[in-house]
Amino acid sequence: MNLGTLFQFAVERHPQYEALVQGEKRxxxxxxxxxVDHAAAGLQSLGIKxxxxxxxxLKNRLEMVILYWAIQKIGAVFTPINFRLTAEEIEYCVKDAQAKAVIYEPVSEHAVLAAVHGMDTIKVAVLQxxxxxxxxxxxxxKSKQPLVRSESDGDDLCLMLYTSGTTGRPKGVPRTHRNEYSAAVAHIIQNQYVFQESTIGVMPLYHTMGMRSLLSIALLNGKMVMTPDYDAETVLETLEKEKLSCVYLVPTIFHDLVYHPKFAQYDLSSLKKLGYAGAAMTKALTEEIFAKLKPKVFVNHYGSSEVYTFSICDYLDRKPGCAGKPGFHQRLRVVVADPDGxxxxxxxxxxxxPGEIIVDLRSQEAFQGYWNRPDATRKAIREGWYFTGDMGSFDEDGDLYVLGRxxxxxxxxxxxxxxxxxxxVIAKHPKVAEVAVVxxxxxxxxEVVTxxxxxxxxxxxxxxxxEFCRQSKHLSNxxxxxxxxLVDSIPKSPVGKILRRMLRDGYAQPSPTKKESVS
Structure with a gap:
């Protein structure tokens, strides 16, 4: 069994259901x-096997989805990277992956061509x-021959994601068909999805969250609406127009939506199931989402590219910010934190x-080591457990709280x-839009708390x-x-994680009209 076969099953089950939308294309x-078959046969004709x-x-466009399934059908390995990367970063990933081909579009054209100059990598262009x-x-x-379906099995690689590399070179995370299928099943169960759910393709498809939405929705014969260029108003318009039923987003996007000045103008009554991951969500934002979106299901999903699910919490009304219990395929421990391993x-x-959160690698969602990085694998994987590098603690109910890196x-x-x-605490101040502490x-x-x-x-x-912090009952002095x-913006990764290292290194400067204050 492989993902190409599972997609074929979905096609045969409900061929007439709407699958993919972008703008006027449906x-x-x-x-x-x-x-998909045309693209797959074309890739095969180029010698990709x-x-x-x-x-x-590429951006999150319909060609990306078509190529994902085409690559699955021929048994190759879908290796998406951030279209904003520099030529040097792209060159590293292409060489590290030993890529047979690279596919790009105008926004990434200059960097890609500089990156692969002199290589014999096949270059495929989208949007001319x-x-x-x-x-x-x-x-x-291109192909004059019909598609020859791959005989990939569950242990073959189907996907390789590159981690962000904020602490060094990006690491390739190879994932098998079995890993991805298991993660999709867990995602469906944990988010309480049913057949014909519909969602928006706003989370990058070079990120594990984008992959989860793509695969789970397809297995359920659902509808995926692609948005190559993100802005909050476009997302709100799409949610209303397409009557989308579920979303899986980072907290930053939820923040942009519920605090958008035109939020009240949109009918989002079809949106019943919400999930977030990728970064922590403040209690203030959690409460705002409950008040404005009134979700039937609201899940905090805690996981990673390497394993996917660590834990989930679907009772955020009672415990905002809680990461909850181990996921469908998982068990957890919290051990003494030692940055040196x-x-x-x-x-x-x-x-x-508080201690370091570790997860059992016997989960079928879990990878078994980094691509070409035995050093990183030795540090992360010990005695059958994945050491996440995240700090957390269990409360008296056995619920996990994630406390940062x-x-x-x-x-x-x-x-x-x-x-x-x-x-x-600070996020609850009515005049605060965003806060990051280092x-x-x-x-x-x-160190001084800043x-x-x-x-x-x-x-x-x-x-x-x-004074607000002094008066808080939830923050020790x-x-x-x-x-x-006071700053104009807080540096974040493309998926909304606060880049604390950049704050410590002086990236965020005080707003010109404000001064730093020390109490």
């Missing part, structure tokens, strides 16, 4: 399958991008004590302080924020920020 499952890696540097060996439209009609799976901490922990005056617990070096304290804040109200100042920096 495809049923039967029509999409025809496009089972096990070959194909790097894609220049410098290619063949255009996508030509590819669809000295902990073992037996170093379990007590309830309520092991290397994000602030140690001030010998006390351990986790950014999320401080951010949750530890900055301090001669006396070692809050970077984007304000709704230009009159907000550090003294008002500090030693955890209160000693420095507040």
């Amino acid at each position: 495809f049923t499952y039967a029509e999409l399958n025809q496009e 089972r096990h070959d890696r194909v790097v894609l540097v 991008a220049r410098g290619a060996d063949i255009q996508y439209e030509e590819l669809r009609h 000295g902990s073992t799976p037996e170093d379990v901490v007590q309830t309520g004590v 092991v290397d994000d922990m602030i140690i001030s005056g010998g006390e351990n302080i986790h950014p999320l617990e401080v951010e949750d 530890g900055l070096p301090d001669q006396r304290w070692g 809050a970077f804040i984007v304000a709704h109200d230009p009159q907000l100042n550090a003294e008002e924020l500090d 030693f955890k209160r920020p000693r420095k507040y920096v």
Whole structure:
């Protein structure tokens, strides 16, 4: 069994159901399958075969979806990367993957052509991008031979995702057909999806969240609506127009939607099932989502590219911010945190004590090691457990709370302080739009708790924020920020994760009209 076969099953089951939409273009499952077969046969005619890696540097457009299924049908390995990467970063990924082909579009054309200059990698262009060996439209009609279906099995690789590489070179995460199928099943169960769900393709398809939406919706004969260029108003319009039933997004996008000035103008009554992942969500935003969207299902999904599901929480009304219980295929532990990799799976901490979250690798959702990176594999995988690098703790109910990265922990005056617990308090201030907390070096304290804040109200100042924190019943005084920096924006990754390292390195400068304040 492989994903190409499962897609064929979906096509035969409900060929007339709508499958893929982008703008005015609409495809049923039967029509999409025809496009997929044309593209697959064209790729085969270029010499791309089972096990070959194909790097894609595209936005979230319908061609990306067609090529995903085409690559599955021929048994190659779909290897998507961020279309915003530099030529140097693309070159690294193409060489590391030993890619047989690279597929790109105008937005990534310059970087791709510089990256692969002198290589014998096949170049395929979408939307008439220049410098290619063949255009996508030509590819669809190139093959004179019918498609020869691959005999891939469950242990063959079907996907390779590259991690963001914020702490060094990006790492390839190879995933098998069995991994991806299991992750899709878990996603369907954990989000309570049913046949003919419909969703928006706004999460990047070079990210595990985008992959989950694509695969789970297809297995359920659902509808995927692609949005190559993201902005909040476009998403709101699409949700209303297409009457979409479910979304799986990062907190940043939820924030953009519910706080959009035109939010109340849109009828989102069809939207019943919400899921988020990729970053922490503040209690304030969780409460706003419940109030404005009134979801039937609202799930916090905690996981990674490597394993997919760690845990889920679908009772966020009772426990906002909680990561909940282990997922459908999973069990968890929290062990003594050691950034140098000295902990073992037996170093379990007590309830309520923060430590590093580790997950059982016997899950069928789990990878078995990084691509060409035995050093990273040795550090991450120990005695059958995946060491996530995330800090967390269990409460008395056995529910998991994620507290940030092991290397994000602030140690001030010998006390351990986790950014999320401080951010949750500050985010409740009515004049705060966004907040990120880090530890900055301090001669006396070692690190000083520092809050970077984007304000709704230009009159907000550090003294008002500090008084708000002093009055909070949920923040011990030693955890209160000693420095507040009002900024115009907070640096984030393409999927909405706060880039705390950039804050520590001085990326975010104070707004010109505001000054830093230390209390």
